[in-house]
Every structure is written in structure tokens, then in C-alpha cells.
Amino acid sequence: MTIIAHISDLHVSENSFDEEVFMEAVSEINKLQPDMIILTGDITDNGYYREYKQAIKYLDMFESPLFAVPGNHDSRNLGNQSFEDLVGERSWKLTKDGDFTVIGLDSSSPDEDRGYIGLPQHLWMEHQLDNCVIDERFSIVALHHHIISIPETGRERNVLSDAGDVLKTITTHEVDLVLSGHKHVPNIWKINNTVIVNAGSLCSKKLRGKNRNSYNVYIIDDKEIEIFLNNVGGEKFLFGKYQRKY
Ligand SMILES: [Fe+2]
Ligand SMILES: [Fe+2]
Secondary structure: OEEEEEEOOOOEOOOOEOHHHHHHHHHHHHHHOOOEEEEEOOOEOOOOHHHHHHHHHHHOOOOOOEEEEOOOHHHOOOHHHHHHHHOOOOOEEEEOOOOEEEEEOOOOEOOEOOOOOOHHHHHHHHHHHHHHHHOOOEEEEEOOOOOOOOOOOOOOOOOOOOHHHHHHHHHHOOOOEEEEOOOOOOEEEEEOOEEEEEOOOOOEOOOOOOOOOEEEEEEEOOOEEEEEEEEOOOOEEEEEEEEOOO
């Protein structure tokens, strides 16, 4: 069994970040002892170097291995370079125990809010996913921007500009899970054999309507994937349950 915590949209900054909520989330997630934490971007609010330095101190409080991709806010003000300096590669692949691959994509562009994967990164992802299909490996793709519109988020603006192509590659390769953030609203879509999950904002004050700060937890065993929506300091419930194909 594998436990993954999916966090997103911390927005570390003077004004948008709620430290009290963050500390509560850290203590909840550390108690869960997930095998890994996947962070789908907007770690900082403005991409400033000082925000990244502060963010690293916060991220170090997590006891599980953490893997992050950048969001649109992280690529402001040369934040794309600061991300590489202080967090790590902006796109990456990891394989766990030979049966489980996570692909992290950079959907951000410097000083732009739109999401875009682009051909070189797309071809690289496709190659990785070909290998997952050949080896019958459980596959996860993580990126900041949503690839399908999320309900109750107002006017659509920043869905990936190459969403159609990404969606085609992901569904034809039957990627098991796609993890995104950006809209600060949790959601699940299922298309063919792919479950596409959005996380809410872990600890930013930028919340829509009655949405609360939250994170997702995935419990993956040989047969199924259970997805829990955990409100920080509040209700935790089963958000979705799906059979595994392999
Ligand atoms: Fe955000
Ligand atoms: Fe964002």
C-alpha cells in the first residue's frame, strides 16, 4: 500500500499565506506518515527569492519526501530560476519500487499566468508514459495547471493552452492519476481510465466562497485507489474510490 499526500498552492508571502493553517496541516500530514508528498505549485505568491527561502524553511517541516512542480506564481520575478536554485528541477520523473512512476511537469511560463506544457516536454512525457505502459506500471502525472475546467471557479482563464494534446496523451496511455492545483478548489474528473484530481489550497488566504484550506490523500493498494479530501483542522471524507487497472 502506498500513501500519497497531495498539497498545493501555499502562496508563501507576507499577505496571502496563513501560517497557523500551515502549521496545523504539517502536523496532520506528518501524523499520516505518507510515503511521499506531491506539491503541485504556487509555493510562493510572487516568486521572490526571499519568499522561496522562507518557503524552504516551511517545507523542511514535512517528514516525508516531498516533490514539487512550479506554479504560475512561482515563475514571476525570475522565480523560475529561484525554483531551480532552492527547490530543484522544474520537471522530473521518479520511480518507486519499480512499479510506480510519478512524472512532474512544469506548466508555468515566466511572468505569465497561462499554463503551457510545450512540445519538448510533451514528447519527454510521452516517452516516459510509453515505458509505463510496456512495464504495466502505475503512473501519476503532476502539474500545476488544471487540464479540464473546474466547476465553481468562475470564468475560465488558465486551463492549459495545449490541454487537448496533453489530455490525449494522458488518456491514451491510461495514466492512473493526474494531480493539479491552481484553482484552489478540490475536484475529481474521470475520463476513460484516468482519474484527474485537483487539490484545494493548503494554506493560502485566497479561497473562493465557502471553500476551506485542504489537501488530498491517496491510498493506493493492489486493487484500488481511495481519494480523501482533508480539510485542514476540519472534516475529512472519502472523495472518490476507483478500481486499479493493473
Ligand atoms: Fe494558486
Ligand atoms: Fe496558480
